[in-house]
Amino acid sequence: MLLEKTEILTVSDGVPDAIDRKKLAHAAEILRRGGTVCFPTETVYGLGANALDAAAVEQIFLAKGRPQDNPLIIHLDAIENAEKYCFAAENPYLERIRHFFPGPVTAVLKKRDLIPDVVTASLPSVGVRVPSNPVAHAFLALCGVPVAAPSANLSGRPSPTCAQHVIDDLYGKVDVIIAAGNSSVGLESTIVSLVVDPPMLLRPGGVTAEQLEEALSPAPLLLSDAVLSEMKPGDKASAPGMKYKHYAPKTPVSLVSGPKEHATEFLREKQRTERCAVLAFSEDVSSLLPTQVFDIGREDDPEENARRIFACLRATDRLPGITQVYVHITDDRRGVRLAVFNRLLKASAYRILYV
Ligand code: TXA
Ligand code: MG
Numbered sequence: 201m202l203l204e205k206t207e208i209l210t211v212s213d214g215v216p217d218a219i220d221r222k223k224l225a226h227a228a229e230i231l232r233r234g235g236t237v238c239f240p241t242e243t244v245y246g247l248g249a250n251a252l253d254a255a256a257v258e259q260i261f262l263a264k265g266r267p268q269d270n271p272l273i274i275h276l277d278a279i280e281n282a283e284k285y286c287f288a289a290e291n292p293y294l295e296r297i298r299h300f301f302p303g304p305v306t307a308v309l310k311k312r313d314l315i316p317d318v319v320t321a322s323l324p325s326v327g328v329r330v331p332s333n334p335v336a337h338a339f340l341a342l343c344g345v346p347v348a349a350p351s352a353n354l355s356g357r358p359s360p361t362c363a364q365h366v367i368d369d370l371y372g373k374v375d376v377i378i379a380a381g382n383s384s385v386g387l388e389s390t391i392v393s394l395v396v397d398p399p400m401l402l403r404p405g406g407v408t409a410e411q412l413e414e415a416l417s418p419a420p421l422l423l424s425d426a427v428l429s430e431m432k433p434g435d436k437a438s439a440p441g442m443k444y445k446h447y448a449p450k451t452p453v454s455l456v457s458g459p460k461e462h463a464t465e466f467l468r469e470k471q472r473t474e475r476c477a478v479l480a481f482s483e484d485v486s487s488l489l490p491t492q493v494f495d496i497g498r499e500d501d502p503e504e505n506a507r508r509i510f511a512c513l514r515a516t517d518r519l520p521g522i523t524q525v526y527v528h529i530t531d532d533r534r535g536v537r538l539a540v541f542n543r544l545l546k547a548s549a550y551r552i553l554y555v
Pocket of ligand 2: 351
């Protein structure tokens with residue numbers, strides 16, 4: 201379905217001023233009337249619709265080409281409003297992680313009946329997120345309804361961390377795109393299920409597993425199998441989205457693991473013999489041939505790796521004729537590195553070359 205026109209509203213990525221507010225109010229009005237609005241958040245851009253309007257939510261699935269059995273999360277301007285849409289107060293764990301809201305985290309809670317089945321793919325639970333990005337916050341407050349939103353990419357593609365990515369994927373398929381700079385985290389939110397006991401990490405992200413563990417203690421935090429291993433057909437998915445192909449550029453991706461010198465030697469050899477693109481750490485770029493190399497930031501700066509990784513994967517799509525994308529990975533899985541590794545595992549369909 202191609203809409204007649206997608207409105208692109210450019211707003212500042214700092215504190216929204218009076219002019220921006222007018223644009224945001226206009227976008228909120230379109231959303232409240234059943235339209236689809238892409239908006240920035242600190243994790244990635246989202247593709248939003250009124251979560252209380254089943255017909256509007258269906259437009260999200262159509263625009264993205266998303267399977268109907270993959271549930272959406274809802275976005276609120278304040279965690280205090282969660283009680284209206286789910287059983288937040290009675291959950292013994294939400295209070296312990298409350299200080300991460302607003303921020304890059306989603307809590308899965310038991311839902312109330314007013315959230316339509318199309319949002320949650322008929323699950324009895326719903327993911328709740330409160331973005332900290334000021335534009336997202338102002339927009340959600342103006343909407344005044346919970347906003348169902350997946351990442352604003354075509355299904356299967358890397359998530360969008362700037363407005364251009366959203367335009368590339370969804371122009372003509374949504375009513376409005378709010379454009380406001382780059383996402384400061386760059387990876388989707390951490391998802392923690394609080395409807396199982398003990399709580400379970402379903403997707404790692406900007407709020408780290410270590411931070412959640414500390415907050416939930418003495419309760420342990422389980423790690424879903426979906427974080428580090430491949431879902432097989434028929435596996436019961438506690439994180440339904442994890443069974444789908446994800447984050448993949450057009451060219452197959454392979455991850456390269458091993459000591460720095462071995463890895464750069466291996467990558468240089470690949471550059472000489474194959475038409476490939478390489479995603480490398482900043483400090484290694486000068487040891488590689490200069491063409492078709494993308495800098496993902498220093499190895500000791502995982503937050504920067506997180507910010508850059510999706511844009512680098514997308515950039516490889518603009519290189520004609522390449523047959524492989526190689527990504528140098530680190531063995532460290534602590535902190536945000538777990539989230540970066542998780543996305544790269546999915547992008548590469550679990551292909552790791554040990555050198
Ligand atoms: O940072 C984010 O979370 C971004 C921004 C836009 O907020 N949104 C996002 O949404 O990444 P999406 O739909 O791309 O990823 C949400 C994931 C999916 O894998 C989905 O399967 C899972 O959350 N999910 C949603 N509801 C769930 C539920 N009730 N139980 C378990 N997993 C759920
Ligand atoms: Mg997504």
